Amino acid sequence: MRLGLTETNQPRVVIIGGGFAGLAVARKLQRSEMQVLLLDRNNYHLFQPLLYQVATAGLEPDSIAFPLRKIFKRYRNLTFRMAEVTSVAPAENRVITDIGPIDYDYLVLATGSRTNFFGRSELADKVMTLKSIPEAMELRNLMLENLEHAVLVEDLKEREALMNFVVVGGGPTGVETAGALGELKRHILPRDYPDLDIRLLNVHLLEMEGRLLGGMSEEAGEESLAALKKLGVKVWLDTGLADYDGEIVKLTNGKTMAAQTVIWSAGVEGATLPGFADNLVAKGNRLSVDQFNRVSGFENVFALGDLAAMTSDDLPKGHPLLAPVAIQQGELLGENLVRLRAGKEMQPFNYRDKGALATIGRNRAVADLGRFHFKGIIAWLLWTFIHLMTLVGFRNRMVVFVNWLWNYFTYDRGVRLILKPFDRKIPRQKKENRKSPTSA
């Protein structure tokens, strides 16, 4: 296996991850005198904030993904390789991947975050998670298959279990998912399933803390709670998931309920790669970085966004896991690498807080913008506009816009399809010779 890069004396920047942070670095480096290699396990950039709409049949998966090669086609100094990075050997300035080892001069870790089960890995094959397109499509399939199945079962208890949707975690993902499920229950499912008593369909949202949207203002928490209740979502505050065996949900308050669909949105952790000492890994599995996003103890290794714990006395937990942080850190790092090459000093990171938004069904959202707080239709329009504008690619924006207009005026969701994976997989060529040197 060869890496196929052109030989050059320019320093090589390896970026792991084509999310918000990785793309921002690449964009800032596109006119630099550096060779940039971006690795991602997928061939697309994923717009994660709208994943829950794919899972709840509001958007097609393809409209929130954008081919990375298309973004990079005007970047002359950038090479893209679809690869899975298995570990980092920072002492040797090398990353180990499924297409071979790759040497770097500068390493940018922009791997984002992954689902955190808080040590309860036995839940992993029982609950649904929402961090990727395959997961969102599987949740859509599972939910719709359970309803098709509910039509057929004789036993009322069994039918209730198929129609019980439990969302664990009252952060933005949990709140938005529960809201979208509440809308499905109210507007779509009664018409689609005249043969089901939709009153049996229940959406539960569990939150360990005493309020929703802990990262946002008090008002946002209260308003999202009121909006969810209006949609018929049963919100359980101060209540977590004690146990789930695939059939029965046990709550921390001792109650139990039967549910075939449990969605775990209780938390994420940094998607660290093996190769860094334990003392570099801070709370939430994030890598400790300095003000320049440099991983502690290294001159040429950087971590960004969700993966980076840039803590200070004012900010003991580091920055929130939000797209604006990732984008701003990525842009600054790109500029700093250029400064570094020019012998100039790097600039420290200062987060320009763009606020936070969450939506709960049609016409309802909450927004914290600096000291200002918005709710209702104004916040919802703001949410809609910002998400449309942040989507990569005009085609995606148009398709999402058409879908949203459609959903809005018809109270419909067009894509409630059960798309099963292909069951007769054509074997791929093996990735051989993984050990061959790939420095050029």
Add this chain to the structure above:
Amino acid sequence: MRLGLTETNQPRVVIIGGGFAGLAVARKLQRSEMQVLLLDRNNYHLFQPLLYQVATAGLEPDSIAFPLRKIFKRYRNLTFRMAEVTSVAPAENRVITDIGPIDYDYLVLATGSRTNFFGRSELADKVMTLKSIPEAMELRNLMLENLEHAVLVEDLKEREALMNFVVVGGGPTGVETAGALGELKRHILPRDYPDLDIRLLNVHLLEMEGRLLGGMSEEAGEESLAALKKLGVKVWLDTGLADYDGEIVKLTNGKTMAAQTVIWSAGVEGATLPGFADNLVAKGNRLSVDQFNRVSGFENVFALGDLAAMTSDDLPKGHPLLAPVAIQQGELLGENLVRLRAGKEMQPFNYRDKGALATIGRNRAVADLGRFHFKGIIAWLLWTFIHLMTLVGFRNRMVVFVNWLWNYFTYDRGVRLILKPFDRKIPRQKKENRKSPTSA
């Protein structure tokens, strides 16, 4: 397991398949005094004529599928069940399904067609086929993964094999697929893969006969050949696939070529169900029917569209396997069932030939309409208009239209994504009690 139908004295019509034919019957029966039960293994209607555009990254899968329950929500006498029919017991007026046995008064077989390997079933796990959305998505994945892999391989021969696309069969599907691949090669891939020598990418189209589009006019065949050649597609007439072991394609003319992607569009056959005597199965695995689409020897079993062999002296092969035939037969059967219940005579089927169309890349298509023949941009606009109008659902039409406009003006294909299936499947509840009686 229960079927969950309301008890009624009305006769029960069971329709197997929610394609063009099945939908047409259901539509004509919606105000009849009959209980209609439609079964499909998927929960959506698939617009098959555009599957090749999903496979070649021109359209998202969700835009050519439409939820069946949404179509039926205004049909008061119709019940939909997602079920796989395993066999028919016509002597007992019963179909056997994975949700239990189901009794009928009238049975409508509208299962369409499936890929025909002409007895060479060993090809099934080596070639790609194009009859369903999962297959189209798998082809898109395979093609894009092979290109990502081609970037990395050292060996030139191996790289050529990864960049060789062989389409088998020069009917409409084969011609349209080869044309779309030719366009990808010309407009998209050189910009996406600056690290590949796109001259190594070859699209081959194999056709056993001496001409393309055998079902259309001579002119259509010649023009499609010229259009494909202009796009750089290598067309092999009088040449078939002799053998393929997953690596080397052997042609019937003795030549060989290495190819990792072989697309089988050489033919289809009726998707018959077990339960009918061999003498009822005509050429192409279609069920012999009379002028009323009644399966020979039965009063209350009907077969439609691709599945039906309605032969006569003028028409020894039966009607062509086209959507208009399926729709017209379905509509007539719906009307005939109403006539039958009213004690009136059924009307025989007369095909109103709507002509045939095929498209070969941008601005190029061929159309046979009665004695008239169109080509070039007029035929292409006609093709575009007819396909848009035949798509079910305004949302789908809008999304397809946006995509086509985008693809047309930008020479782009927005959805070249490798969407892998979810690898950690949540177990579904078993479908139990399959033997329980389900007459009501």
